Amino acid sequence: MHYKRYKTILSPKNGLNLYRGCTHGCIYCDSRSACYQMDHAFEDIQVKEDAIAILREQLVKKRQPCMISTGAMTDPYLHLEEKLRLTRQSLELVEELGFGVALLTKSDRVLQDLDLLQRINEKTKAVVQITLTTMDDALCRKIEPRVSVTSQRLQVLAECQKRKIPTVVWLGPLLPFLTDSEENVEALLAACHKVGVKGIVNFGFGVTMREGNREYFYRQLDRLFPGMKERYIRVFGNRYECTSPANQKLMDLYHRRCEAYGILHHNHEVFAYLQEFEVKGEAEAEQLSLF
Secondary structure: OEEEOOOOOOOOOOOOOOEEEOOOOOOOOOOHHHHHOOOOOOOOOEEEHHHHHHHHHHHHHHHOOOOOEEEEOOOOOOHHHHHHHHHHHHHHHHHHHOHHHHHEEEEEEHHEEEEEHHHHHHHEEEEEEEEEEOOOOOHHHHHHOOOHHHHHHHHHHHHHOOOOOOOOEEEOOOOOOOOOOOHHHHHHHHHHHHHHOOOEOOOOOOEEEEOOOHHHHHHHHHHHHOOHHHHHHHOOOOOOOOEEHHHHHHHHHHHHHHHHOEEEOHHHHHHHHHHOOOOOOOOHHHHHHHH
């Protein structure tokens, strides 16, 4: 872990990343790609110095409250969060100033902040987003080794349902020849229906690879699934988009099942929901007095 000074903490589209790098060890992680120009080891987490003070300064300057998103590049619930609690502090600030939040994680550490997320959701909107890739916990431990397994993530979604906190699932990546089976997709979608997810984000079935993450991914394939790297090279070469040969069949299944379950399943609809700021009940008067 090391600190670095930043002038801003929010992106122009209100994205929040408190950390750079990750310790979850997912073998396919795009954030390892060289194009992001990370000047430190990926597992040596860069912590943004004075992040909460900078976040407060940026939020109070906004003319109107909006949705704040976090988790796009780095999971907000890394192992370090147990010690630093920066995500917790940022959520407290979001609640104090009347903003909404949509966070994306693979970790059940989010459970420690459900009380706070529930309070935010009672005033505006708090959305918990969870990534799912496989229903097989043993396989999950291989491809996502240092983060909560699927059954634990489903427990998070179920707990959110109990507290009436809306949820969205990011379905993927579904790794060709490893997790891109009809049985896996059927099971994942049935589980999403059971825990009442609002919507699912799905960019197709497959994985992306480019310089930086490709080399790491192939080393892990050699270690965990002997012979699989050669299969990838034979089928995909150096492509960025490594689309499952079963993609069309799985996409048809995906849309059909989501339609039957009443789950939002077109990405533009899900993103519109995530970006829409809502004010509930008495909170509307409070918003007007603040802004």
